[in-house]
Amino acid sequence: MDEYLILMRLDLVIRETPPSPEQMQQYMKQYQDWVGGIAAQNKFVGGTALSLEGKVIKPKDVVTDGPFAEIKEWIAGFITIRAKDFDEAVSLAKGCPILNGEGNSVEVRRLTDGHHG
Amino acid sequence: MDDQQLIPHLFRTEYRKIVSVLCKYFGWEGIETAEDIASETFLTAAQTWGLGGGIPPNPTAWLYSVAKNKAKSHLQRNHLYKTKIEPALTGTKNTVEYPIDLSPQNIIDSQLQMMFAICHPSISTEAQIGLSLRILCGFGIEEIANAFLTGKDTINKRLFRAKEILRQGKISIEFPPAAEIEQRLSPVLTTIYLLFNEGYYSVSQNKVLRKELCLEAMRLCTMLVENETTNMPQVNALLSLMCFHASRFEARLDRDGSIVLYQQQDTSLWNAELISKGGYFLRRAATGDKLSKYHLEAGIAWWNTQHTDSKEKWENILQYYNRLLQIEYSPIAALNRTYALSKANSKEEAIIEAEKLELTGNHFYFALLGELYKDIHRQKAIENFQQALRLARTQTDKQAIQKQLDRL
Numbered sequence: 001m002d003e004y005l006i007l008m009r010l011d012l013v014i015r016e017t018p019p020s021p022e023q024m025q026q027y028m029k030q031y032q033d034w035v036g037g038i039a040a041q042n043k044f045v046g047g048t049a050l051s052l053e054g055k056v057i058k059p060k061d062v063v064t065d066g067p068f069a070e071i072k073e074w075i076a077g078f079i080t081i082r083a084k085d086f087d088e089a090v091s092l093a094k095g096c097p098i099l100n101g102e103g104n105s106v107e108v109r110r111l112t113d114g115h116h117g
Numbered sequence: 118m119d120d121q122q123l124i125p126h127l128f129r130t131e132y133r134k135i136v137s138v139l140c141k142y143f144g145w146e147g148i149e150t151a152e153d154i155a156s157e158t159f160l161t162a163a164q165t166w167g168l169g170g171g172i173p174p175n176p177t178a179w180l181y182s183v184a185k186n187k188a189k190s191h192l193q194r195n196h197l198y199k200t201k202i203e204p205a206l207t208g209t210k211n212t213v214e215y216p217i218d219l220s221p222q223n224i225i226d227s228q229l230q231m232m233f234a235i236c237h238p239s240i241s242t243e244a245q246i247g248l249s250l251r252i253l254c255g256f257g258i259e260e261i262a263n264a265f266l267t268g269k270d271t272i273n274k275r276l277f278r279a280k281e282i283l284r285q286g287k288i289s290i291e292f293p294p295a296a297e298i299e300q301r302l303s304p305v306l307t308t309i310y311l312l313f314n315e316g317y318y319s320v321s322q323n324k325v326l327r328k329e330l331c332l333e334a335m336r337l338c339t340m341l342v343e344n345e346t347t348n349m350p351q352v353n354a355l356l357s358l359m360c361f362h363a364s365r366f367e368a369r370l371d372r373d374g375s376i377v378l379y380q381q382q383d384t385s386l387w388n389a390e391l392i393s394k395g396g397y398f399l400r401r402a403a404t405g406d407k408l409s410k411y412h413l414e415a416g417i418a419w420w421n422t423q424h425t426d427s428k429e430k431w432e433n434i435l436q437y438y439n440r441l442l443q444i445e446y447s448p449i450a451a452l453n454r455t456y457a458l459s460k461a462n463s464k465e466e467a468i469i470e471a472e473k474l475e476l477t478g479n480h481f482y483f484a485l486l487g488e489l490y491k492d493i494h495r496q497k498a499i500e501n502f503q504q505a506l507r508l509a510r511t512q513t514d515k516q517a518i519q520k521q522l523d524r525l
Binding site: 035 | 432435436438439440442443446450451454455458462470473474475
């Protein structure tokens with residue numbers, strides 16, 4: 001079993017109005033049902049959704065606030081999972097409800113030991 | 118209470134207090150001495166009160182003062198050795214006072230400190246539960262053996278070995294420093310919860326003993342809640358969870374001690390007082406920013422005290438299981454989560470999710486699949502229940518599955 005990172009990206013440009021509280025609740029349920037399903041297979045390792053605030057740091061000590069006008073895709077959250085190969089990791093990632101939204105994407109990466117693996 | 122019952126009753130409530138205070142005083146080196154002195158105290162009581170002496174006006178105070186005297190004479194004998202004989206051999210001198218303090222506060226403190234010492238990660242959880250029953254709950258070796266469905270020898274060996282480890286590891290009988298309380302509480306809560314489960318899910322048919330184990334676990338947790346430094350949200354959540362579970366104690370076991378399934382329970386036997394007590398501690402648990410697994414399990418347990426079969430109920434239970442599994446995986450939580458999913462979303466979705474669980478050695482897994490297929494695909498339902506029947510080990514489980522098969 002290897003560990004994989006599932007990185008969830010939202011397209012901020014396409015998004016119209018912010019979701020209503022009811023929609024948010026529905027998104028939350030879908031998200032939790034998806035993660036709960038992975039955890040029920042004992043394949044959830046860790047990870048979380050992210051809040052809206054953030055900072056971007058650039059060379060020469062330039063720090064800006066988020067959400068980030070110049071960044072098209074915004075990282076909504078990440079989880080790490082256990083899977084026997086890339087195929088299985090991808091098939092678990094395909095259930096991510098964020099993929100119901102146009103322009104959004106999910107990236108799957110295998111974790112390696114250390115920084116140079 | 119008549120005289121016949123008084124000594125056994127006092128033994129149950131006072132033995133553990135005397136042992137904790139004395140052991141705290143003697144250290145692990147003297148744990149056997151502490152247990153001997155406590156036992157001898159009750160022997161003296163039985164002899165004195167029975168043989169014309171009558172029951173003293175304040176039996177508890179009487180016991181404490183006898184225990185104190187016995188402890189002092191034990192120490193004096195040791196002291197004699199230490200002051201008269203040892204100095205003659207080594208040439209040193211020392212004098213000792215014996216402030217054995219059996220005040221209510223010190224009794225509580227000693228028991229709490231003992232709880233932290235016993236629930237030390239260096240000894241196995243089975244031994245932690247055994248020692249807790251012996252030292253914190255005053256259970257006899259035979260009762261502990263019955264609870265674990267094993268022999269007295271096994272328990273004696275297990276406890277002996279555990280005490281050896283605590284001695285050798287020089288595990289102190291003290292409150293952990295404030296900064297460590299949270300971390301050290303974790304194994305204490307685990308032991309209390311396992312002790313409760315030992316009673317709640319035990320294979321033993323002895324209903325009285327099983328209930329006693331549950332009540333003892335709740336008593337230990339109550340002590341933690343009543344103590345300021347240990348009165349934390351997760352402790353309240355655990356107590357709440359145990360109250361909710363215990364509320365169904367009478368309903369979930371029939372006269373022979375066999376399990377009555379949740380759906381078939383006589384809800385009039387559910388204990389309303391324990392349910393409301395559970396609610397009280399759940400509200401007290403709702404502080405701080407950490408959601409422990411006990412919070413989530415208490416949330417599930419609260420919904421299980423509600424008779425309704427509403428979508429709202431199952432949606433809430435599903436979400437608690439989703440989060441619980443992210444904190445800690447267990448096959449039974451995975452199966453329960455899938456059942457909740459079938460109620461909150463749909464059976465079709467639950468079947469797809471269930472087949473991913475691959476718990477093919479577990480009869481509950483096939484029983485769940487059988488249940489989910491029941492109204493969708495009769496033949497598959499039968500096959501799954503038959504597979505469950507082949508894997509089931511206990512008679513009770515086999516009977517329950519056979520009943521499901523008969524109904525198809």
